Amino acid sequence: MQNKKPFRVIISGGGTGGHIYPAVAIANELKVRQPEAEILFVGAKGRMEMTRVPEAGYKIIGLPIAGLQRRLTLKNLTFPFKVISSVRAARQIVKDFKPNAVVGVGGYASAPVLFAATSMGIPSLIQEQNSYAGITNKLLGKRVNKICVAYAGMSAFFPADKVILTGNPVRQDIVGSQNKRSEGLAFFGLKPGKPTILVIGGSLGARTINESTAAHLKEIQQKGYQLLWQTGKTYYPKAAEQTATLVETGIKSFEFIQRMDLAYATSDVVISRAGALSISELCLVGKPAILVPSPNVAEDHQTQNALALVNNQAALLVKDVDAATQLYPAAFALLQDKPQQELLSGNIQKLAKPEAAQTIVGELLKLIK
Numbered sequence: 001m002q003n004k005k006p007f008r009v010i011i012s013g014g015g016t017g018g019h020i021y022p023a024v025a026i027a028n029e030l031k032v033r034q035p036e037a038e039i040l041f042v043g044a045k046g047r048m049e050m051t052r053v054p055e056a057g058y059k060i061i062g063l064p065i066a067g068l069q070r071r072l073t074l075k076n077l078t079f080p081f082k083v084i085s086s087v088r089a090a091r092q093i094v095k096d097f098k099p100n101a102v103v104g105v106g107g108y109a110s111a112p113v114l115f116a117a118t119s120m121g122i123p124s125l126i127q128e129q130n131s132y133a134g135i136t137n138k139l140l141g142k143r144v145n146k147i148c149v150a151y152a153g154m155s156a157f158f159p160a161d162k163v164i165l166t167g168n169p170v171r172q173d174i175v176g177s178q179n180k181r182s183e184g185l186a187f188f189g190l191k192p193g194k195p196t197i198l199v200i201g202g203s204l205g206a207r208t209i210n211e212s213t214a215a216h217l218k219e220i221q222q223k224g225y226q227l228l229w230q231t232g233k234t235y236y237p238k239a240a241e242q243t244a245t246l247v248e249t250g251i252k253s254f255e256f257i258q259r260m261d262l263a264y265a266t267s268d269v270v271i272s273r274a275g276a277l278s279i280s281e282l283c284l285v286g287k288p289a290i291l292v293p294s295p296n297v298a299e300d301h302q303t304q305n306a307l308a309l310v311n312n313q314a315a316l317l318v319k320d321v322d323a324a325t326q327l328y329p330a331a332f333a334l335l336q337d338k339p340q341q342e343l344l345s346g347n348i349q350k351l352a353k354p355e356a357a358q359t360i361v362g363e364l365l366k367l368i369k
């Protein structure tokens with residue numbers, strides 16, 4: 001299929017920030033290298049990408065696709081129909097947009113779009129964020145041309161000749177966030193002299209981390225610390241109530257933080273889930289971190305993500321089951337211990353891959369040419 005310039009690229013996938021933001025980072029880098037390129041996102045109706053992608057300045061179309069529920073529910077009866085209509089819709093989108101290449105970043109929409117594109121012979125690339133590949137990406141790996149990964153040893157899941165170790169692409173504003181501390185303090189209304197804890201529960205929030213944080217709010221205040229606490233949608237109304245009288249002392253809760261670059265820049269210690277993108281971002285910003293891997297993800301891959309850091313003395317780990325008793329004692333101890341902060345910060349920075357977006361876009365452009 002011959003296209004006239006400017007060339008066109010579809011980026012498909014989403015579901016959570018860990019899939020959406022690498023996609024945005026790839027799109028941004030593509031725009032830097034090829035300002036004329038037309039980029040279309042394809043996501044899943046009702047999921048986070050349908051708001052976050054337009055916020056980042058890109059057009060998105062939603063497919064009716066949804067996941068299969070692990071429990072037996074009536075919703076599962078509609079699953080095959082949603083898959084069929086999504087595959088049809090994906091084929092039509094690919095036919096209409098006539099992309100020169102298609103990128104898949106994981107999440108529900110990735111599969112039908114890449115399936116359609118590869119069956120039409122359109123060059124394609126997958127970006128796999130985790131150290132463990134799910135079933136969909138394993139199947140797609142056989143069909144696509146290239147697979148950009150963030151961890152060594154991924155040829156256990158994919159054909160070795162297609163795998164390229166690039167790292168996870170991180171948004172440029174986060175890559176350059178080191179010098180934004182005063183901007184961050186002003187943005188969040190915090191004081192320069194007080195140490196700040198940043199709490200992030202992945203893009204959807206984390207119940208255990210939220211509960212431990214709620215239980216320690218008084219102590220955080222008494223110790224003179226500030227807090228930026230991202231709770232996710234479900235917990236936010238409760239957290240907003242719990243922090244209402246503490247806001248003046250620099251203890252603040254958020255459903256979602258748009259300016260993660262400023263949140264990282266402002267913080268002294270970070271408490272976080274161990275999603276692949278959070279890990280990649282923490283490496284780039286070089287923050288001392290305590291990771292609490294989610295126990296609810298496939299093959300316990302967040303523990304694997306976290307251990308890659310912990311085994312290099314680049315982060316601390318508190319298990320989800322121990323969070324209630326151990327998380328904040330560990331955070332308070334770390335805030336008191338400058339040498340430990342410096343050790344973790346130095347080591348975590350060594351694992352950063354700041355060129356990931358550039359390398360991936362380089363591979364994509366090679367495919368198009």
Ligand SMILES: CC(=O)N[C@H]1[C@@H](OP(=O)(O)OP(=O)(O)OC[C@H]2O[C@@H](n3ccc(=O)[nH]c3=O)[C@H](O)[C@@H]2O)O[C@H](CO)[C@@H](O)[C@@H]1O
Pocket residue numbers: 016017018019021022106129130200201202203204230255256257258260273274275276277278279281294297301302
């Ligand atoms: C529960 C679940 O399935 N988690 C998976 C999901 O992670 P999930 O999306 O939760 O988390 P990640 O840590 O990978 O990425 C979060 C992304 O959202 C951004 N962010 C987060 C909070 C916020 O308030 N504002 C904001 O912008 C972060 O900066 C980051 O870019 O995808 C990851 C990548 O495939 C996986 O490793 C995780 O295991």
